[in-house]
Amino acid sequence: MERMTIPDLSRRSVLFGTGALVMAFTMRPALAQTTQAPGDETQNFQAVEQPAPDLPGSLKTNPNLESWIRIEASGHATIFTGKAELGQGIKTALLQIAAEELKIPFEGLSLIGPDTVLSPNEGYTAGSHSIQDSGTAIRHAAAQARDILIGEAARRLSLPVEQLRAEKGTVLGPAGQKLGYGELVSDHLIEGRAQPVSKLTPAGDFVEMGTPRHRIDIPGKVTGGAAYIQDMRPDGMLHGRIVRPPSPAARLQSVDLSGVETMPGVVKVVRDGSFLGVLAEKEWQAIKAMRALSAAAQWSEQASLPEINDLPKALMAIPAEDGVVVDKQVPVAVTRTQEATFTRPYQIHGSIGPSCGLAHLVDGLTTVWTHTQGVYPDQKAIAQMLGVPIEQVRCIHVEGSGCYGHNGADDAAADAALLAQAMPGRPVKVQWMREQEHAWEPFSPGMVTKVRAGLDDKGNILDWNYELWSNSHNSRPGTAGALLPAQHMAKAFPPDVPKLQITPEGNGDRNSNPLYAFPSRHVIWHFLTEAPIRVSALRGLGAYMNVFSIENFMDDLAVQAKADPVEYRLRHLQDQRAKDVVSRAAEMFGWKAGQAAPEGHGYGFAFARYKNLAAYCAVALEVKVEPETGRVRLIRASSAVDAGEVVNPNGVANQVQGGIIQAASWTLYEGLTFDRTRITSVDWSTYPIMRFDALPEAIDVDIIPRHGTPFLGAGECSQGPGGAAVANAITHAIGRRVYDLPLTRERVRDAAQKRV
């Protein structure tokens, strides 16, 4: 609980001295320097107020940028961020940025993560925005802090600032004068003012940014350090377990608590409507009590789920509101049209560590430790659920297992908060079981896409017509109704009703508008207004399925046009950076137009610019297919990425490589199963994912350097191209395309044997 000892820094002030320098000022003009103007990341900002909606990135919610940086009299600096470490290495990258601009050695910095008391409100950590939003803000704040310190040194040394420079936490003068940052902030009040333009370090002078750096969190994680919320064990902690309903629409009819209440170690059984939980002294006692409670509970169940055997039909039958993503139709001389329909089942996040929450009610304040992606939205939703003023809930981010989006984290935090009300004074940790995580996390929505292309006589695309059917990919809090326990309480909060919004960054329609330069286009999202299954954000939202559809279809069209798929893409691209990643990936792979693969092998290619606003990524991939069994073997992959200015190349490569593997798993194996009443994918035997033996031999990642350009979020950029490249390679190998995800062994076998 180290962070709890840090004094309250929430005061808004320009600058104050005597022992510490705290950066807190408006930098509206300065930030315009390096932030391009992307649209809203819908997941990030819809839940929090936007006092300055005209500003880019995190400035929308934090125009005053309070407390980004604090420099101690010791010379040590603390950086504050509202973005959470999710395994993407953000802590390290943000510190690299701060070190670069502050001119403090990396080791002299520490980071405070999301905390509703300490950190800026940056909404959700989602949409590959952390470097773009938080990184940009920290970069400017650090640069300005450094210049203020140089200014203070100049004042003391009576020298013009031009003669001074900062290095390793010290301001150096021309005659060897040295003033440490700690010295500069320790004596008396410094007066400084933020400048309209930050003096950013030119890329050519970088010593920290752009250099691969070992992540600060890994040594602890590989040596048994307390790295995750699951590892927190405050004194007096109780272990909590929840008994969830057996199916999404089930309600608790009756439960005999007496047998459970007397079990060894059981401290409390909590029932509130259909919310059922137990608290025990030891973890195994809590688990046994949970099992006994489960056996004692009587539920009424209801068939509320769609028919899985014809899921596309079931989805398309849901009432829809149409949102026009793009409508730029011009008259074109189409000689031929071609169309295709693609489908995708519901899929899960599948965090390896099931969700966990820790809550402690003391003197009316409920402190919640959570691995949520958004502490501020959760604070609001949990306060509403508990019926207390927002000030009576504090949410603090602690790392959990990788989440890849909106998994059970927020619900587990709410579970813990609710159980903690029953035992004031004692910390309560709630750990979800594997089956609960599988069955109760908000899934990624099932989708159907339909694409029709109008072509000229050479097979070039003149007109593009694309429709997608999908629920919203975002049901994050929101109100208390977004929280599972709040939905189950006697005084139940109804789930938020998602609203159709067409934004530049997109939601279900993310990446539905191809980056290719088609003269005429029409893209529409049939926004399904009813969700038969609880769904929310999974890495990339709609981008994975939309890129999958677009890039599969581009290959089909290339085949029809008797063109090489890489050349065909290049001829439809105008964005030079897009062309560069396509060419680079092809070159890395050794792609040659028209080259035949060995028998049973296939080569696949795919490209996308994530959200059409963030990183560019192209993937070339080789597979081998055994037609008798339909087994697909990944052989190798090459990927080129343009993420703008890159802070930690090692981190970007790790994300891109991981994204390709995860997308390959989605593409080949994954689909949620259910009957009309219950979810039946409840563990790894009923929802298999990729294991070691299925890995390719190599996945090469090359980052195209773009120094001096804005950061482009890269964390999710390879999901779409990675999955589509797998499918295109399979199609190349067997000469037939499978249009329905996942590309199971059975489907590939049937296609290979031309039985479809």
Next chain:
Amino acid sequence: MVALTVNGQSHQVDVDPDTPLLYVLRDELKLNAAKYGCGLGQCGACTVMIDGEAVFSCVTPIVVLEGRNITTVEGLGTIEAPGPMQQAFIEEQAAQCGYCIPGMMMRAQVLLQRDPAASDEEIRAHMEPNLCRCGTHMRIVAAIKRAGKLMQTASVDTAKRTG
């Protein structure tokens, strides 16, 4: 009371004999490395080494562990002096969220103690029971290979410690 030997130290723990080892390690001995992932022996996040074999601690009751030698990641080295396996994972930056990594390291440790020169294919086959969701697999394999090399050159001291 059940007597257990973990990382060379003897412990007396006062828990039900049907308690899975995982909860004894985490809650009684306050060791963080072994992780709860599924409780079903399907994912390997809880993997520890018992007498040189990889074991799912989540489905292994302590009633069967009297007199056995249990090793966890904490027994491979410390943050100040990481052992070869830990060193290799740091050098390869073989983690994203890192939650599965301790289980990966213990399973790999079992293989490398038998054969530090295990091939790529042997490593993949051996690691089959352990799941990673972030897609860090390629780096994990690279780290295991690196750890094998480090072990082959490691001092007798380290060999003893990881014994």
Next chain:
Amino acid sequence: MRLIRFLGGALCLVVILGIGFVAFAWRSAIDPVEPPATASFDPALVERGASLAAIGNCSVCHTKEGGEIMAGGLPLPTPFGTIYATNITPDPETGIGRWSEEAFGRAMREGVDQEGRHLYPAFPYDHFTKVTDDDNRALYAYLMTRKAVRAETPANELPFPINVRMVLAGWKMLFFTPGVYEPDAAQTAEWNRGAYLAEGLGHCGGCHTPRNLLGAEKKSEHYAGGEAEGWTAYALNAASPAPVPWTAESLNQYLTTGYEAQHGVARGPMAPVTANMRLAAPDDAKAIATYIASVMGQPSTEKKSLGEKSVQQSSELEKGVQVQSAGAQTLPAAVDMKDPGAAIYAAACSTCHEAGRPVPYGGLPLRLSTAIHGPTPTNPINVILYGLPAPEGERGPIMPGFAGALTDQQIAQLLAYMRKTFSDKPEWKDIEPLVADIRAGHKDTDLRSLSSDGGNAPANPTKRETSW
């Protein structure tokens, strides 16, 4: 099959037969042909061949770990040495690309290769001889339209005189009756179809019939139970140890999905058999089930009521574990903790096996387990040690192995408790040394996992390609 039992008395053969049999044994080569083009085969014939090849389980023996399908090279360990499965892809040099249909038919009917050499009965021509010319034609069409893979079959590692193929002629004279299956006019067409497939291509007896010293199936003990790849193949006749008597329906369900609610899941060498069976024509699987059920016969009233009782007792476990609610497991069973086997069962086994979650994903109540009622503890030892590994990217039961967690003694105590508690059979003797033997790898245990959805063989982690 993989464990070659026919070589037991091979040395005697030499004495019995002698050189004089050369004339009897001589087979001429059949002229090689140019490999026929894929397009020369009727696709419908190829598809029928695929169905038959699935029943014949060809790919399982003829594909080595990490190898290309049907390209051979799988080592078949025997007490005397190792035989390697041959390459049956249409590669002209290393496969059967130059075999005519006639040569293929002769191999199936007589166990003689294209060059006229006698084949080791590891290739079960004692069964395949019953296959009709028509079906051989379909199989030939299927195999000749596979991808030709150049893969030299390693030379068998057999000592003299077993390495002299002429010796096999003597074996054939003693134990081999060539000839197509003869239908039994007294039985239904479905029964006859089942018998034809089970006795012929399916070669069920290869594992489920015991063998004599010379490795031939004992005709007098048809389906009385045998062994395969380190597993006990249970009796398929009236002596079937299944506590709940099989029916044609339950067998069909088991054969085509790899599991059955009251019998559990297929594992070991049976797993790919059931996975392959899904690729076969549905009527064929049903016919095999009908035939095998008739071989087992009507169970006695006593056996039947015992089975019903077991089902009744097990169904009481289904009282309420709902996996979405609180996990797939239940509270540890209440047992006498002074019995070490009982304590292990309660803590390590009962939480899944008494949870009431149905198979294939839940643990079978052991009262219903054939393995606990079988003549040997081999199968439950294999399962306890190695579990059921996860199939590749497909839904399927996963059971963790306990090889590292439990000592030989603990496994023996556990099995003794299970046998005593869940079966009415006499105790097993000498469990502990058998555990040690299996653990040491002396039994060459074949581990396969079962895919419950994919329906295609082999879904087998030990057979994945890991070399590129």
